[in-house]
Amino acid sequence: MNSLHLQRAFTTLLAAGVLAQPLAAGAQAAGDMTPPAQALPSLGDAGDMTPLLERKLGDAIARELLRDADYLDDAILGEYVDGIWHALLAGARARGELPADLDEGFAWRVMLGRDATINAFALPGGYLGLHTALIGVVRTRDELASVLAHELSHITQRHIARMLGRQSRQTPLIVAAILAGLVAGASNPQAGTALVMGGQAVGIQQQLNYSRDMEREADRIGLAIATQAGFRPEGFAAMFETLQNAQRLMDNGDWPYLRSHPLTTQRIADMRQREKINAPAVALPPDLQALLMAARARVLSRPGVDTLHAWANAPDSANFATLALPQRAAVLYAGALAQAQLRDLPKAERSAAALAGLVASDASAARQARLLQAELAILAGAPQRALQWLPAAASGGRGKAAAARDPQGSQQGRAELLLRAMAQTATGHARDAATALQVWISDHPLDAAAWQQLAAACNAQGQTLRALRAEGEAQVAQMDLQGAIDRFRAAQDHARQHPGNRADLIEASIIDARLRTVQEALRQQKQDEAQLP
Ligand SMILES: [Zn+2]
Secondary structure, eight states: OOHHHHHHHHHHHHHHHHSSSOOOOOOOOOTEEEEEOOGGEEEEETTOHHHHHHHHHHHHHHHHHHHHTTTTTOHHHHHHHHHHHHHHHHHHHTTOSSSSHHHSSSEEEEEOOOSSSSOOOEEEGEEEEEEEHHHOOOOOOHHHHHHHHHHHHHTTHHHHHHHHHHOOOOOOHHHHHHHHHHHHHHTTTTHHHHHHHSSSHHHHHHSOOOOHHHHHHHHHHHHHHHHHHTTTTTHHHHHHHHHHHHHHOOOSOOOOOHHHHHOOOOHHHHHHHTTOHHHHHHHOOOOOHHHHHHHHHHHHHHHOOHHHHHHHHHGSSGGGGSSOOHHHHHHHHHHHHHHHHHHHHHHHHHHHHHHHHTTSSSSSHHHHHHHHHHHHHHHHTOOOHHHHTTTOOTTTOOOOHHHHHOOTEEEEEEEHHHHHHHHHHTTTTHHHHHHHHHHHHHHHTOHHHHHHHHHHHHHHHHHHHHHHHHHHHHHHHHTTTHHHHHHHHHHHHHHHHHHOOHHHHHHOOOHHHHHHHHHHHHHHHHHHHHHHH
16 A cells, blocks of 8 residues: 555545435536535534644544555655644744644654655644655745645644534534544555545535635745745746656656645745745755755655666766756766665765765755765665764764754764764674664654664664663564563563573563553553443
8 A cells, every 4th residue: 555545545534424314415526626515614613633633533543554565664754744733833833824733642753654655744633745756846945844844734723623523513523533444444545546436525525625614724834834834935937847847857647635635826926926926936946955855755756677777877978068057966966766676785885975066065965965875875784884974973963962063963863873873883883873772762752774783783682671662662663562562571581581680670670661652552542442332
């Protein structure tokens, strides 16, 4: 299943919610997505769906997404997107657009999906789905911020709650169950398509998109939030233009984002007016880091082996030298990553070195080039070499505080931490890796990849009990509570069979407590599900 199917499932689910009760109004004329007036609550009324219920619904979806083969936990891309997302959240907070109950109660988590369709969609409970292909067409951070800010506003304005509350006021948890079932069953793409293609569902789906008022509100508030967060307002118009260009270039019909967010002349005119731009679209200066991350996202979208070959060969092509510097940098990044995927690591490392030379004067891009070099060295089985691009964090420069001071993470971020831990573990310095990861995890207890890396570092030191606990915590972070319980139980068995030293005794008592906590959480989760008739 991919996240496109998730979205199909989501819209189908909404349709199912409607089908449970007779449609109040007849089918709307095709193309008119405005719900009938009597069914439209006034903006600001979130219906009967409480934030808690919406979060539970979101969790049910997120649990399925995290198990999806196309879910992508990429340290480099994830950190780049999270940097923009957290800046927007801070902007929303500063503008009073993020009520305290939502701020604390929602997940505020971006989930990346490897997907060749250009899409971004808000999910219930503060989750946001973002396809790699959308990142792949973006030219500046401001453009990506415009899409994220728009979707963020759908969440903060409770647009999803309003739609769901309207459709299934009586039994919102039915919605969660149907959705979870649909998502789980959608591993057969044909099944998902068939559900959506049912004639009735198509008609209903049109009414279940956000209303035009909601879209206008998301554009307006999104722009204010992005501007507050320090992004250039021109990013909105630029993103419209990017989408239009990309649509012209890659007309493969996979445009769910444009289907749900048509670039009507009205919408563009509204936005231009808000930006007070009367002239044609203002070109933003090149953003090297955004171009490199777009290149990475394109390669990670599983473009197929022919495309990989084309990208791998592009740095050698005749017209490479004629390109402007930003384009050459993007070609080199995509080339290096594509060459690595095609198992030509020496060539990949040469491309990455050429990239590093080209972008040396741009701090953010130079950092991305270093991270790429480190990643490729690890892939090439040379972790020692990787460490030269991953100098140890300066004292005092560790953890959350450093990341907050440096939202772009131009020096040290999660990506360095994870790559360095991997390289250290592979070169006999697992103890240093474990120490750094432990510090990070105390600030980021839901970082599954960090827990997973900690488990590897513990195993490398023969600390089986600690490793099993870390594996259990990684499962908790992935929202797989049963999986976590299994790991914690395995840890208890190990502790019984290998009565250890004092450190192990302390670890064992922590594991006992964690097991009880997670068992209780799973009981609660099942109880929520059991509320269904
Ligand atoms: Zn929207």
